[in-house]
Amino acid sequence: xxxxxxxxxxxxxxxxxxxxxxxxxxxxxxxxxxxxxxxxxxxxxxxxxxxxxxxxxxxxxxxxxxxxxxxxxxxxxxxxxxxxxxxxxxxxxxxxxxxxxxxxxxxxxxxxxxxxxxxxxxxxxxxxxxxxxxxxxxxxxxxxxxxxxxxxxxxxxxxxxxxxxxxxxxxxxxxxxxxxxxxxxxxxxxxxxxxxxxxxxxxxxxxxxxxxxxxxxxxxxxxxxxxxxxxxxxxxxxxxxxxxxxxxxxxxxxxxxxxxxxxxxxxxxxxxxxxxxxxxxxxxxxxxxxxxxxxxxxxxxxxxxxxxxxxxxxxxxxxxxxxxxxxxxxxxxxxxxxxxx
Numbered sequence: 001x002x003x004x005x006x007x008x009x010x011x012x013x014x015x016x017x018x019x020x021x022x023x024x025x026x027x028x029x030x031x032x033x034x035x036x037x038x039x040x041x042x043x044x045x046x047x048x049x050x051x052x053x054x055x056x057x058x059x060x061x062x063x064x065x066x067x068x069x070x071x072x073x074x075x076x077x078x079x080x081x082x083x084x085x086x087x088x089x090x091x092x093x094x095x096x097x098x099x100x101x102x103x104x105x106x107x108x109x110x111x112x113x114x115x116x117x118x119x120x121x122x123x124x125x126x127x128x129x130x131x132x133x134x135x136x137x138x139x140x141x142x143x144x145x146x147x148x149x150x151x152x153x154x155x156x157x158x159x160x161x162x163x164x165x166x167x168x169x170x171x172x173x174x175x176x177x178x179x180x181x182x183x184x185x186x187x188x189x190x191x192x193x194x195x196x197x198x199x200x201x202x203x204x205x206x207x208x209x210x211x212x213x214x215x216x217x218x219x220x221x222x223x224x225x226x227x228x229x230x231x232x233x234x235x236x237x238x239x240x241x242x243x244x245x246x247x248x249x250x251x252x253x254x255x256x257x258x259x260x261x262x263x264x265x266x267x268x269x270x271x272x273x274x275x276x277x278x279x280x281x282x283x284x285x286x287x288x289x290x291x292x293x294x295x296x297x298x299x300x301x302x303x304x305x306x307x308x309x310x311x312x313x314x315x316x317x318x319x320x321x322x323x324x325x326x327x328x329x330x331x332x333x334x335x336x337x338x339x340x341x
Contacts, residue, residue: 069207084137086144088113088156093164095120101173101218113166118155121165136163142210143239150198152221152236170221170234174282177222177231178289185308185341187230188286193336194233195220199279200329202238203272211270212238214255215278217285258292262321273323276332280318287311296321310339 098110100119111120136157143154155166174191177183183191195215202210212219214237222231255264261277263269281292281299287306293299296319303319306312314335320326327335 084141084159086140086154086156088158088164088166090158090160090164093120093158093166095122110169111164111166113155117169118166119152119169121167123163123165133159139239140165142205146202146205146210146238148198148201150194150234151201151238152234154239165239167236170236171223172221173218174220174222174233174286175217178217178286182289183286184228184230186228188283188311189336189339189341190229191220191222191231191233191286192283193333195235195279195282196329196333196336198233198235198238199272199275200333202235203275203329209272210238211272212275212278213264213270214259215275215282216256216259217282218256220282258294261323262296263323269323271323272329273326276318276326276329277323279329279332280315280326283311283315283318287315310335314339 092113094112096110096112100108100110102108106121106123108119108121111118113120137159140154140157144156146154152170153168155168157166158164199212199215202212212235215235219235219237221234221236223234224230225232255278259278259281261274263271264274280303284299284303284306285292287308288302293302300316300319303312303315306315314327314332318326318332
């Protein structure tokens with residue numbers, strides 16, 4: 001009987017021990033699971049920390065690039081204000097009596113500079129102010145860096161008294177030629193391509209785009225050439241348009257009003273798109289052989305008279321009242337390349 005009791009006690013002890021082992025194992029597995037969860041959480045935190053560090057490095061790199069860009073712009077602007085390599089001695093310029101053009105802010109005559117016949121623009125006194133003289137120096141320095149076969153070559157300028165601006169001498173202007181001759185579609189397309197290439201160069205100029213602000217037929221100069229193209233076209237006045245944006249009363253003057261985009265009177269809204277608008281008016285003028293209308297609404301109606309369907313489509317896209325809806329000059333160039341005569 002005692003042996004049976006002992007045997008029963010052993011069985012109870014063994015069962016308790018087994019139960020204890022099961023509990024221990026369950027607890028151990030629970031601890032392992034907790035440990036795995038902690039490790040996974042640590043790994044997730046490590047990954048997030050790594051991602052944050054990577055983002056921080058990216059932000060630091062972008063900040064560094066931004067500071068570098070700002071420094072480049074600052075140096076460029078400072079150089080433009082102080083770099084006088086473009087300055088010409090007034091004594092070296094001889095003005096002839098041959099007048100090429102006269103406007104509200106300047107007279108252009110043929111001149112002689114170091115034996116070369118050049119175009120000399122003389123700014124009227126009303127244009128000269130302390131602000132404009134500083135702006136003039138900067139604009140002339142920028143103009144001296146511009147190099148493109150479809151932009152009239154800037155030669156230099158004087159700084160004493162009323163400034164004289166010297167450029168290469170061209171044969172005639174598009175405005176004069178439209179009064180004398182009817183252009184063929186081939187000639188219109190060639191001139192349109194030349195002007196678009198010149199403006200596109202200005203719009204892509206670094207570190208900041210150059211906005212012409214006064215694209216018009218008097219500011220497209222021509223030189224006769226052989227072949228069906230008939231003319232080589234170059235854009236003029238890209239360095240001085242900004243100097244005449246404000247008249248003596250402080251009123252904004254958006255270039256030639258007949259070519260001006262709707263946003264032209266609002267300086268904060270100026271962008272390369274305003275040149276695209278004026279360029280589209282220019283295309284319309286070449287196709288219709290008549291001066292552009294004076295209001296945006298009238299010009300929209302006028303564009304409907306263009307018979308060349310591909311050209312009409314391009315013109316009407318460029319005359320869109322919304323600057324963002326207009327094509328860029330790069331897109332204009334691509335459209336012209338595909339255009340059927």
